Amino acid sequence: MYTGSCLCQAVKFEIHAELDPIQICHCSQCRKAQGSAFVTNIPVSKKDFSLLSGEDSLSFYESSPGKHRVFCKQCGSPIYSETKALPGVVRIRAGSLDGTLHTQPGFHIYYESKANWFDITDNLPKFSNVPERPKLAAEVE
Numbered sequence: 001m002y003t004g005s006c007l008c009q010a011v012k013f014e015i016h017a018e019l020d021p022i023q024i025c026h027c028s029q030c031r032k033a034q035g036s037a038f039v040t041n042i043p044v045s046k047k048d049f050s051l052l053s054g055e056d057s058l059s060f061y062e063s064s065p066g067k068h069r070v071f072c073k074q075c076g077s078p079i080y081s082e083t084k085a086l087p088g089v090v091r092i093r094a095g096s097l098d099g100t101l102h103t104q105p106g107f108h109i110y111y112e113s114k115a116n117w118f119d120i121t122d123n124l125p126k127f128s129n130v131p132e133r134p135k136l137a138a139e140v141e
Contacts, residue, residue, distance in 0.1 A: 006077035011054030021106025026114035037118035040094035
């Protein structure tokens with residue numbers, strides 16, 4: 001089990017599954033939403049995600065049709081995103097998780113959109129868009 005929260009601790013959640021590889025997204029929307037060179041997402045089945053507190057502190061922004069970016073309206077921390085294209089999945093922001101994670105970055109997406117001021121020096125696979133999504137660990141059971 002993994003736990004996570006927003007910066008002000010109003011929103012707290014648990015994940016009851018092993019974590020899939022971290023997806024590093026460099027698209028311009030993610031960079032704007034995070035205020036950083038990229039975002040680190042971990043796809044999690046909704047059935048394995050439990051909100052413990054702060055439901056009334058959550059708000060969302062529909063950044064493109066069918067895609068909601070969910071954040072704490074108290075402190076502004078991004079928590080997850082969800083899209084109609086991936087029903088039943090939330091993409092948790094890896095930085096919102098507590099403690100040691102038993103996963104690692106798996107690949108970069110929207111590599112061509114990366115910030116020109118940030119150099120990627122790892123050897124992870126780089127994709128121009130989102131590769132076909134493999135099944136989540138929870139879906140393979």
